[in-house]
Amino acid sequence: MKFEMCRWAKGWESKKILLLMSVFIFFLLTDISLYAQEIVQFSVSKKEVVFLVDASKSMGGRGDNAIMDSVRQILYSLPSDVQAGLVVYNTGIQDIAEVGSSPEEMERILGVAEYAGYSNAGQGLKQALSLFSDEKDVERHVILVSDGEIDMRSTEEAEASREEFVQCARLATDKAVKIHIIAVEGVTDVAKEILKAAEISGGNIYNEGTDRGIYDEEMDGKTHMEGTGNGIYAEGLGGGLPEIAWDILWRQFNFPRKSIGIIEGSGGTFHIEIPQGGVSKVKVLLAGGSEMENVEARYTAGSGRVTTGNQFAVAALTNPKESIDITFSLTEPSTVEAWLVMEYQAVLDVGVEYRTEIMQEEKAEPVYRHYMDMEIGLVGVNSKNINVWRQGNYEGHLAAYTVNGEEYEGEIKNGVINHTMPADGLDMVEVDVGMDSFYEIYGEVDPVQIKVELPPAPVQEVDYRPLWYILGGLAAALVLILAVWMGKRKTALVYVQHTDLGKQPEKYEVKSCQYTGKLNLYVVQTPNDRDIAPQTIRLFGRKSGRMTLEWMLNSCGIKLGNVGAEDIVFYPGPEKTIVVMDQSEQCTVMRGMEILKKGIGYPVNYNEKITATMEDGVTELEIHYKNLKPSEQQAP
Structure with a gap:
C-alpha cells in the first residue's frame, strides 16, 4: 500500500523529497526523545459525565447511526472509575439513565429513542445537572449533542427554554461542571445560542465538519467564537464524529493509557502482552480510519466482551491472563491505532x-x-x-x-x-x-x-576491655611496623560499633590483620567525561600493610593525574573489614552517607561502599567492598 500522504505530489521527485523530509523529522524527534525524560501527566481524579442528547425531529436523520455510534464509542472506552449517565430530550425529557448506569443500559435507551418534536435544551440541561452526585473531589462534565437552536412550539416557550438554559450553564460553572458541545453537522448563525453553555462553563465546542466561518478571533493559537469568552474551538476539535469522540476521550478525560501501535492497510492483528501481578481489568481500544468489520479477539480471562462500531472497537476483559490478540479488517485501506488501558488493584x-x-x-x-x-x-x-x-x-x-x-x-x-x-x-x-x-x-x-521504631541506644553493661587488651598485645608488633613505615603520619584510629548493643563503641589502633574479599572500583566522573571500565582489586592473600588509592589506580592502568589519590589509604581491619583513612587536604571521602574525618580510620564491612570526590572537585570514584566466593579465594 502506498502512503496516502503522497497522493497530492506530482511526479517521483516530489515524492522523494517528501519522503526524505519525513525521514529527517523522524530521526530528529527520535534523537530528542532519547535525552528528554519527563514525568507524564494523566488525570486520575474521579469523574462523572452526563450525555445530553437532543432527540428533536431534526436529529432523526442522524440519531439511529452516527450520533449513537459516537456516544457508544465514548461510553465503552471509558475506564470503570468514570461514572456516566444519560438524558434524552426533545419537547420534554424523553428518558434518563442515572449516573453510574451501565453502557448497555444507555445504549438501550439510545436505541429506542424517538426523534420527534421540539428542542427544549433548557429543561434537558437542568435534568442533566441534577444527575450528578454530591461527592467531593470529583471532576464533572456534560456532553451535549445537538444540531441546532433551542426551538419550541411558541416564541414564549422558546424564550423561557433559552433563559433556563443560560441559568443552568451558570449553575454548572458554580459547581465546576464543564459543558462540551458536539455541534452535529455544524452550527448555523441562528443556532449559535446552543454554544453559550460552553462559553459560560469553560467547555469546548466540537464542530462536525470543516466549516469554521463563525470563528474568527485568533488568540494564543486558538480560535475563539466571535463575541464569546471561554467557549473555545481549538485546532483539532473538528472533523467527523469518530474523531471528535476520540478527542473528548483524550482531551477531556485524559485517563492513563499506553499506545500499542498503528497498523496500515486493509486489516491485521494486534498482539498485546498483559503484565501479571494485580491487573483486574483491561481494555484494548481500536480507532480505524475507515469502517471496521470482522473484529475478533482471542484471550484467556475471567470474562470478556468485544464492542464494535463504525470506526472503533473495544475489547474489555476482567482478570486477564498473559495476552490478547485482536484481528480486524477494513472496508477501505487506512490506518488503525490501538491503545491499552489497564486497571490495577x-x-x-x-x-x-x-x-x-x-x-x-x-x-x-x-x-x-x-x-x-x-x-x-x-x-x-x-x-x-x-x-x-x-x-x-x-x-x-x-x-x-x-x-x-x-x-x-x-x-x-x-x-x-x-x-x-x-x-x-x-x-x-x-x-x-x-x-x-x-x-x-x-x-x-x-x-x-x-x-517509627528506633533501635535502642547502646548501654554499657559488659566490660570487654580485658579482651581488647589481649588483642592489642597480639597486634602490637604490626602497630610498631606500621608506625615506622608511615613515619610522621597519624596512626589510624577506628571506631567500631559492636553487634552487641550493650557495648560502647571505642577507638583502637589498626592491628595485624589480613586482607580479605575484593574491591570493585568505579570511576563515576572525570573532568573530560572519559568512560573508564569498572575494575576489581583482589585483596585476599595480599600482605598486610598500607595501600593507597593511587597504587590501586596505577595497578589498574588508570591515570587521573595529581588529584590526591596518594593520601587516601587502606588497611586490613578486624573481622574481615577493611579500614579507610582520608589524609588529604581537599578530598571528600564518605562511608555510605558519613563523611570521614581527616586522619581517622573507619572500618568498612562487606557490601558497603566508599565514595571519594577528589581534590579537583570533579573526579568521583566509588569503591565497593565485596566478599569472595570460595572458588575465588586464591592468592594473586
Whole structure:
C-alpha cells in the first residue's frame, strides 16, 4: 500500500523529497526523545459525565447511526472509575439513565429513542445537572449533542427554554461542571445560542465538519467564537464524529493509557502482552480510519466482551491472563491505532531498615544518629504480594511522591523507589505516591503510615576491655611496623560499633590483620567525561600493610593525574573489614552517607561502599567492598 500522504505530489521527485523530509523529522524527534525524560501527566481524579442528547425531529436523520455510534464509542472506552449517565430530550425529557448506569443500559435507551418534536435544551440541561452526585473531589462534565437552536412550539416557550438554559450553564460553572458541545453537522448563525453553555462553563465546542466561518478571533493559537469568552474551538476539535469522540476521550478525560501501535492497510492483528501481578481489568481500544468489520479477539480471562462500531472497537476483559490478540479488517485501506488501558488493584508496600551512625569527638561521649532507608514499592491485591513495578517496563520511570507532606521526585530502580531520611524525633512517617505519571489506572491507592521504631541506644553493661587488651598485645608488633613505615603520619584510629548493643563503641589502633574479599572500583566522573571500565582489586592473600588509592589506580592502568589519590589509604581491619583513612587536604571521602574525618580510620564491612570526590572537585570514584566466593579465594 502506498502512503496516502503522497497522493497530492506530482511526479517521483516530489515524492522523494517528501519522503526524505519525513525521514529527517523522524530521526530528529527520535534523537530528542532519547535525552528528554519527563514525568507524564494523566488525570486520575474521579469523574462523572452526563450525555445530553437532543432527540428533536431534526436529529432523526442522524440519531439511529452516527450520533449513537459516537456516544457508544465514548461510553465503552471509558475506564470503570468514570461514572456516566444519560438524558434524552426533545419537547420534554424523553428518558434518563442515572449516573453510574451501565453502557448497555444507555445504549438501550439510545436505541429506542424517538426523534420527534421540539428542542427544549433548557429543561434537558437542568435534568442533566441534577444527575450528578454530591461527592467531593470529583471532576464533572456534560456532553451535549445537538444540531441546532433551542426551538419550541411558541416564541414564549422558546424564550423561557433559552433563559433556563443560560441559568443552568451558570449553575454548572458554580459547581465546576464543564459543558462540551458536539455541534452535529455544524452550527448555523441562528443556532449559535446552543454554544453559550460552553462559553459560560469553560467547555469546548466540537464542530462536525470543516466549516469554521463563525470563528474568527485568533488568540494564543486558538480560535475563539466571535463575541464569546471561554467557549473555545481549538485546532483539532473538528472533523467527523469518530474523531471528535476520540478527542473528548483524550482531551477531556485524559485517563492513563499506553499506545500499542498503528497498523496500515486493509486489516491485521494486534498482539498485546498483559503484565501479571494485580491487573483486574483491561481494555484494548481500536480507532480505524475507515469502517471496521470482522473484529475478533482471542484471550484467556475471567470474562470478556468485544464492542464494535463504525470506526472503533473495544475489547474489555476482567482478570486477564498473559495476552490478547485482536484481528480486524477494513472496508477501505487506512490506518488503525490501538491503545491499552489497564486497571490495577494495588497498595503501596514500604520496607524500612533503620541505620545508626555514630558521631564522636575525641574525649567526648558518642552521639547516635538514626536514619530510615525506605524501599517504596507497589503490590497487587490478590496477587501473592507480587511487586507490580517489577513485572512491567518500569525501570527508570520517574514518579512524584511525598514523605510527611514533602514533595519528591524518584526513579524506580529494581521495582522500588529508594528514599533515605533522618528518623530522630519522628513518631510516624506517611508515604504517598502520585499515580498520575503511570500509564495504568491504579484507582485509590492510599498513603502508608509507618510507625517509627528506633533501635535502642547502646548501654554499657559488659566490660570487654580485658579482651581488647589481649588483642592489642597480639597486634602490637604490626602497630610498631606500621608506625615506622608511615613515619610522621597519624596512626589510624577506628571506631567500631559492636553487634552487641550493650557495648560502647571505642577507638583502637589498626592491628595485624589480613586482607580479605575484593574491591570493585568505579570511576563515576572525570573532568573530560572519559568512560573508564569498572575494575576489581583482589585483596585476599595480599600482605598486610598500607595501600593507597593511587597504587590501586596505577595497578589498574588508570591515570587521573595529581588529584590526591596518594593520601587516601587502606588497611586490613578486624573481622574481615577493611579500614579507610582520608589524609588529604581537599578530598571528600564518605562511608555510605558519613563523611570521614581527616586522619581517622573507619572500618568498612562487606557490601558497603566508599565514595571519594577528589581534590579537583570533579573526579568521583566509588569503591565497593565485596566478599569472595570460595572458588575465588586464591592468592594473586
